[in-house]
Amino acid sequence: MSSSAHSDNSLKLEATSVSCWQLWQAVRSKRPLVHCITNFVSMDFMANVLLAAGCSPAMAHSLDEVESFVAISSALLVNMGTLSPEWVASKKLAAKKAVELGKPWVLDPVGCGATPVRTTSCLELLACKPTVVRGNASEILALAGAAASVKGVDSTAISNDALEDAKHLASKHSCIVVVSGAVDYVTDGQRVVTVRNGHPLLTLITAAGCSVTALIAAFVAVAPGQALLATAHALAVFGLAAEEGLKVVPRPGPGSLRVALIDLLHMVQEDTVVEGVRVAVMSQLS
Numbered sequence: 001m002s003s004s005a006h007s008d009n010s011l012k013l014e015a016t017s018v019s020c021w022q023l024w025q026a027v028r029s030k031r032p033l034v035h036c037i038t039n040f041v042s043m044d045f046m047a048n049v050l051l052a053a054g055c056s057p058a059m060a061h062s063l064d065e066v067e068s069f070v071a072i073s074s075a076l077l078v079n080m081g082t083l084s085p086e087w088v089a090s091k092k093l094a095a096k097k098a099v100e101l102g103k104p105w106v107l108d109p110v111g112c113g114a115t116p117v118r119t120t121s122c123l124e125l126l127a128c129k130p131t132v133v134r135g136n137a138s139e140i141l142a143l144a145g146a147a148a149s150v151k152g153v154d155s156t157a158i159s160n161d162a163l164e165d166a167k168h169l170a171s172k173h174s175c176i177v178v179v180s181g182a183v184d185y186v187t188d189g190q191r192v193v194t195v196r197n198g199h200p201l202l203t204l205i206t207a208a209g210c211s212v213t214a215l216i217a218a219f220v221a222v223a224p225g226q227a228l229l230a231t232a233h234a235l236a237v238f239g240l241a242a243e244e245g246l247k248v249v250p251r252p253g254p255g256s257l258r259v260a261l262i263d264l265l266h267m268v269q270e271d272t273v274v275e276g277v278r279v280a281v282m283s284q285l286s
């Protein structure tokens, strides 16, 4: 595990695990309403992940409703998975309303780079000032304009390949950017935090990425001004639940993991979180 290069680092490693649990308890006690404009594939799993983690999910995408929904929600999740012109219009309207009301919103640029319309739409949403962007390596590379190969919604690169582009994106758009993968990198353009929780089988569950992005929205909602830390902790909690879930299923495979992940998000105990979270500060510029 990497360590901080600076003694005044605000994300001290010895404090990280405890604050992860505390933050999760804040999520559970505040039960933030997370307004999700997501894709048809992820709706059910995402809602169940949010419920199990202690949040209140609501899927609402109608153009005539999204602004009102943002107004009653704690955070907004915008996912580009099964986009259409009507839905993209809803997403832009909702994102603008969130910014107007000072509420956090999180972008998942699913399949960015796969088709021209998808890339253009993701860039238009990026211009609407998200609090956090979370994508796999290919998506983040495409969002940054790098020559990248994409395989539909799946990544053909590893997360480290997109780290420099993630930092540039974060600085340019004043947001947090996550490149997910075997190691998740979370950056605000200056600091980089790594999250080493998770399991390779997560790549065989559709909507795992979509759902962890929604969980990020919930964590950011209860930690104003701490989006970098909240984002890292949401990723850690999700990955840890997958790890712990696989330990208790009789046949560790994607189907069982899907169920066990939801169960563990509901029942994982404090000592498991404190001992199991692997969040570290990789770098911090002065």
Ligand SMILES: Nc1ncnc2c1ncn2[C@@H]1O[C@H](COP(=O)(O)OP(=O)(O)O)[C@@H](O)[C@H]1O
Binding pocket: 135, 136, 137, 153, 154, 155, 180, 181, 182, 183, 184, 197, 198, 199, 200, 201, 202, 203, 207, 208, 209, 210, 212, 235, 238, 239
């Ligand atoms: N090889 C891996 N080992 C451990 N965790 C992984 C691995 N690949 C992805 N994950 C985890 O799976 C979740 C989804 O990430 P990813 O597969 O990159 O997103 P997407 O589904 O959008 O392509 C994240 O929580 C990430 O940490």
Ligand SMILES: Cc1ncsc1CCOP(=O)(O)O
Binding pocket: 039, 041, 042, 081, 082, 110, 153, 205, 206, 207, 208, 209, 210, 211
């Ligand atoms: C398969 C698929 N097709 C369009 S959206 C979607 C779900 C993608 O989910 P994730 O990015 O979390 O794997």
Ligand SMILES: [Mg+2]
Binding pocket: 110, 111, 135, 136, 153, 209, 210
């Ligand atoms: Mg994805």
